[in-house]
Amino acid sequence: MAQWWRSAAGHLRTVAAATRRESSSLRVSCYHTIQAIPREFSGSRVAARERTQGRIPAVVFYQNLLEKDPAVRQTFSSKKHLVTVERKQIKSILKSPDAFSFCSTRFPLQIRAGSGSSHLLESGTVLPIKIHRDEESGKILNMVFVWAEDGMDLKVDVPVVFKGEDVCRGVKKGGMLNKIRTSVKYLCPSEHIPSKIEVDVSNLDIEDRIFIRDIEVHPSLKLLSKNENMPICKVGFGHQAWGGE
Known part of the structure; x- marks a missing residue:
């Protein structure tokens, strides 16, 4: 002892x-501001089309939406966005020496009206919480982010x-x-x-x-x-x- x-x-x-x-x-990664654009529809066919265009389907919402209590989920149902992010940018982040801490690092997020658009629809700070990959190829299929502004638990x-x-x-x-x-x-x-x-x-x-x-x-x-x-x-x-x- x-x-x-x-x-x-x-x-x-x-x-x-x-x-x-x-x-x-x-506390917040200053090296990457994740760029996203909205997507109106979900589903495997739409997701597959996005991937062929070099984009990854993603969703961003309040983490409280994962709670079992329906009342809590209803309270935090706002600011849920279906988006796509640039595969090239995400792969660049995941190739860095600190990639192992990707899901414990906050990133600035900008949702723009379209690819290359200067019109900003929404912005904030997010935390990646899940990366879904193809079991055989290892390619990223989709991602999940939660809002992570100061003061949130x-x-x-x-x-x-x-x-x-x-x-x-x-x-x-x-x-x-x-x-x-x-x-x-x-x-x-x-x-x-x-x-x-x-x-x-x-x-x-x-x-x-x-x-x-x-x-x-x-x-x-x-x-x-x-x-x-x-x-x-x-x-x-x-x-x-x-x-x-």
């Missing part, structure tokens, strides 16, 4: 610092990035790092959504674990996991590294 607390001390300082940097510097799966595995004390002794959780879900005020959480594992020894409860995030974030005592990673030997006893 003493060994765990010694190794955890340095780790927690690193996680806290990384999370603060992400929540302050990457959103449920977000924040990706976990493990740092220091190459110099991890336990790995150097022949252990293996089991990355048990690759994301953690929080209820986040939009302006404090961290694009990622960095977890420093360099000080972990054999049998050391890092738990969800050990992750220090902005105090406004609410953990949505039912078990904060679940480990997000563990260093162990052989089958023990993968959850065995």
Whole structure:
């Protein structure tokens, strides 16, 4: 136990610092303003035609529309838009080094009257929450965005990035790092959504674990996991590294 607390001390300082940097510097992506145009109709044939024209069918709405309560969905039924976005632009974003945090990064969105039009119909800040791909080809079929203006609370799966595995004390002794959780879900005020959480594992020894409860995030974030005592990673030997006893 003493060994765990010694190794955890340095780790927690690193996680806290990384999370603060992400929540302050990457609240909104300044590199890409997603350009969209309206689409009047849905359906597989219409969607297929849009894809042949280099566009991806998408929808943007309030996240509350996903709630089970009909009264809540009715309240937030406004500002739902059927749109298409430029495939070339989305592919460019997804080829960047930070593509893994695409669904935890806010983007400015502009909905224009048509392709190349200067007439702006709607604008705001959005969060991508889902990318549907063809199972065989991997091509993007459609996308889902939710409005993410400051002051809104959103449920977000924040990706976990493990740092220091190459110099991890336990790995150097022949252990293996089991990355048990690759994301953690929080209820986040939009302006404090961290694009990622960095977890420093360099000080972990054999049998050391890092738990969800050990992750220090902005105090406004609410953990949505039912078990904060679940480990997000563990260093162990052989089958023990993968959850065995």
